[in-house]
Amino acid sequence: MVPRIKLGLKLRVFLSVALFYLAALGTLTYLTIRSQKNLLLEQMGDRARTAINLMELSVAPPLYKWDIRTLRIVVVEAKSLRGVEYAYVFNAEGRIVADFHEMEEELFSVFTDEFGQRAIKSDETLVDVDHKKGILDVSKPVILGHEKLGGIRLGFDLKPMFDEMKQVTVKALLIAAGIFLLGLLVIFGIASRMTSPIEQLTVAAKHIEAGDLQYRVSLKRSDEIGSLASAFDQMAERIMHREGELKQSQDLIRRADRLSSLGMLTAGLAHEIRNPLVAIRTFTQLLPERYQDPEFRNSFQAVALKEVDRICSLINDLLNFARPSTPNVSAEDINEIVEGIVRILETEAREKEVQIYRRLASSLPKIFIDKEQIKQVSMNIILNALQSIEGRGVVEVSTRLFTKNHSDQYIQIEIRDSGAGIPGGDLENIFNPFFTTKKDGGGLGLSISHQIVQEHGGYIVVESQVGKGATFFLNLPVRPPNQQEVKDHP
The missing domain is CATH 3.30.565.10 (Histidine kinase-like ATPase, C-terminal domain)
Incomplete structure (x- = not known):
């Protein structure tokens, strides 16, 4: 079982706000990059539409007259357009009649790719992005009167746009990282300001718990935390006052208990000492009569020493009890x-x-x-x-x-x-x-x-x-x- 990590209040506040801030900033950065990408694609699409519209004006007459030579000249001129990867002119049946690559095997062939098939069937301008090849594919039908003569298809290289997009992305991420780090400093400052009074109250509570009743918070604030700190200091003051009263009461109780114990000790000691004293007194009374009896003297000495030792032991125990x-x-x-x-x-x-x-x-x-x-x-x-x-x-x-x-x-x-x-x-x-x-x-x-x-x-x-x-x-x-x-x- 993985042990739970205990986080302090400041760290929890900091992490909570920082995660929310990171999510918001990340979302904003993503939307900005995506918007910039869409803008670049839209600009590229507008440029492609303009190019194919101009090309349509040059293609319509020779396509109507079936002037293949002129069509090929127009298509080859499309090479001069920036970023053009391919240019085709196809007839109403969808067969290629002009290709700026001038590849004979492609002439009069039919497009087999998805975008080409859609260009043949469509009666309007189409703009598609081939992400695999990095090509912006634009097609437009050539219509004269109400008759569809064929169409034009251009392919624009998106690599320059992708390179520009990478630069924009890197700049956006660097700016976002800078803003995030600056935001972290601000968040840390706010979290510290929010939790510092609570930490001071916690430290004060631990001092009070440890018996340091003179410790005070002394926060100069006019908000709810300031009121809490003031109430805490007042509570500590009352506890210290009550502690003093309690100690006085305990001293009085201890003295009363001591007096009671001493009374019991006096009665007990009198009883315990009486017995050995009676024995010593008895032997002392008999001593003049039987002084010449060695056995009596030895017995008297043994009994007297034993009883005196017993009295000394009682007195020592009494002293230990009364004054440890x-x-x-x-x-x-x-x-x-x-x-x-x-x-x-x-x-x-x-x-x-x-x-x-x-x-x-x-x-x-x-x-x-x-x-x-x-x-x-x-x-x-x-x-x-x-x-x-x-x-x-x-x-x-x-x-x-x-x-x-x-x-x-x-x-x-x-x-x-x-x-x-x-x-x-x-x-x-x-x-x-x-x-x-x-x-x-x-x-x-x-x-x-x-x-x-x-x-x-x-x-x-x-x-x-x-x-x-x-x-x-x-x-x-x-x-x-x-x-x-x-x-x-x-």
Whole structure:
């Protein structure tokens, strides 16, 4: 299938008008050349009629008297006429009685060609063009009183006329070509003037689409296009104003969401820290009584260190959630990130007898992300998938490009496992801080992952069926560099 060639508006306007102009100019040139040719033929015909009429005056008396000698003299004199190729005088029966070639074999013979047969039968002057031989054939009957004595037939060479016609044609084509080229320049100027404002509007629309809301068209025209440009600039001004209002609203929502999350974090952190502190407090109360017991001291040391490490881990997770690291955005290949994580986790997967399958789409575009943050998200979810499988199982990691809302492109990382799955009641809570189904989990991993993906302008979708596993879809937008926004939380 031949691919369609996309033509710009200026080129389409230019080609449309140019083709119409070419057709009109070509038609006019053709009609001019044809008219000139007909004019030359008409002039040649008039000259031939004049010559044969004059010759008739000299032929009629000797033909009536059957004076063959005089007829031959008259015919031979026809050689002096410019361009005459042949001259015949024939009697009423159509037999040649005089020929300026003076060929004896033609005397008293009858014309066998089409034009000769018509000349014999006709009672009026005939003018025909023999295009094959390039001859203008003229015949006229010789009538005296009411009696047809015979006729005269002359042939004129059309080659000089054809040569002149060629010169006229060449001149006409050269003039037409010059006019056409000049017309093309005029058409191009008109097309440029017509389409230039539209091209400026197109460029402005692309700037607005790319996020440059300060770009303006500023066309100084009093026609409809000028009104359109003015309306476009006003629309861009309103969009920029609304964008500012929207950002303010988003900041307020983000702060409110942060306060809400911090409230949940405070409650969760108090609950999570209480348990290790209770254990440490209990051992501390018993320490004076059992200080001399080496086994007790060793147990106390192990428990205290373990619980302190747990508190430190909770605090670190809390800090990561509340104040994520400054993003370092660059163009990255998502397949390379996923491939690197899978290689790291393959050893652990083999120990658990879990197979990791990769289905990575080829030719994915690079996207502007914080590589370390997205690596952290992918690592966390793939690791959760491995830990959800008891015994043998499978984890599938796929990447693909898809389009949302007919225009927004996303790269999707799909992580599917054959684990126990997530109960329906837990699905809506898995991204809440400190929510976990693990015995030793802190409940902040998925919350942080969800936050990072949102800060990249993406979103996470989870599907699960108890007993058949869960599937996480990480969707990251594909945007030009000036559109990618990765922000710190306030």
